[in-house]
Amino acid sequence: MDSQDPEAWRYALAYAMKIGGSAATPVQNYILLTHTKQQLKSTSLSDHVGAAASKNLLANKTVSLSDGGQLRHETLQTLRLTGRGAVIIAYFAEDKLLETVDGLDAVVGVVAVPDIKSQADKWIARWNPVVHGELQPKTPAPLIDDTVIVNALTSLSGSINLSHAVMNPRDKEYADETLRILRAKGHKLEPDHIKSWAIRNKWKPGAADELARLATRIRDMKSKPSLRSFHNPDGKYERWSE
Incomplete structure (x- = not known):
């Protein structure tokens, strides 16, 4: 799914909560990561998240989730150097955003929603993640054959x-x-x-x-x-x- 799909946010949040609920210690910390704050105001993401939730996230407030966790919004400028204990939803994901996430410590899980599907191809090859709607290979392909x-x-x-x-x-x-x-x-x-x-x-x-x-x-x-x-x-x- 890419970011333009009206169902993308719903599925992304569901996957994130599934990851959080499967963790050894249930996750309380969820992060919606975009490049800039503007992307939460001027794109369809705002409509998908919902007016009230978008308003709170833009005001740096958390939004309560149905599993008891708390969702907050971060950008590449505000994201701290650690995602310890968090599940991150990387929205409008591409190489730069996903490499930033790859550099964080102790992240519980990552859900990537690319702006267009091909923009996450390198990340998919790197990590062999579950891809919505596709069968997951049992054994990830080697990155280097030699x-x-x-x-x-x-x-x-x-x-x-x-x-x-x-x-x-x-x-x-x-x-x-x-x-x-x-x-x-x-x-x-x-x-x-x-x-x-x-x-x-x-x-x-x-x-x-x-x-x-x-x-x-x-x-x-x-x-x-x-x-x-x-x-x-x-x-x-x-x-x-x-």
Whole structure:
């Protein structure tokens, strides 16, 4: 369902409450997330939510839900760095909004309602969520088919601090070396897939984006990079290939 469907809000709220009710500790905190406050005033979402509820949400008040939980409205500017204990309904969702949600800590669940359906495709591939009206695959498709690249990224993830929103210079050096070895050994780097893999594997979205930009630059080099300045690149590659 996309945001223009008049049933989208009703289903989104129902899914959110189902997630909240299934949690080990019943959820009390629900967040409606949009890009701006204006989207709750000037779009059909206001009509779908209801005049009284929209008025309260715009006034930064909570709205009581039938399961006893409380719904509040947040935007990209007001959303805090944690969604601890919350179920988030990401409305008009696209890459930027969903990556912001992916960077939050201890979120109980996420319901994404894209502005148009295709805008959530990367997020769907990343997380294999339940998609309304579709059968869910039993096993999510791998984001990266090349096991050597997966092993290399797994090794990299264990060598850097994943709690940082961006990579520090030393971590960026490790990432650069890893990607250059892979490129020199003939592996195809797909930046979008590498970014999604990193986010799925607990990288912060900002750091994952930096990794993808490094991958783009190294992928687009006219010739294979030299490995002469790296310590034991062949040994590292052999370990990734095991």
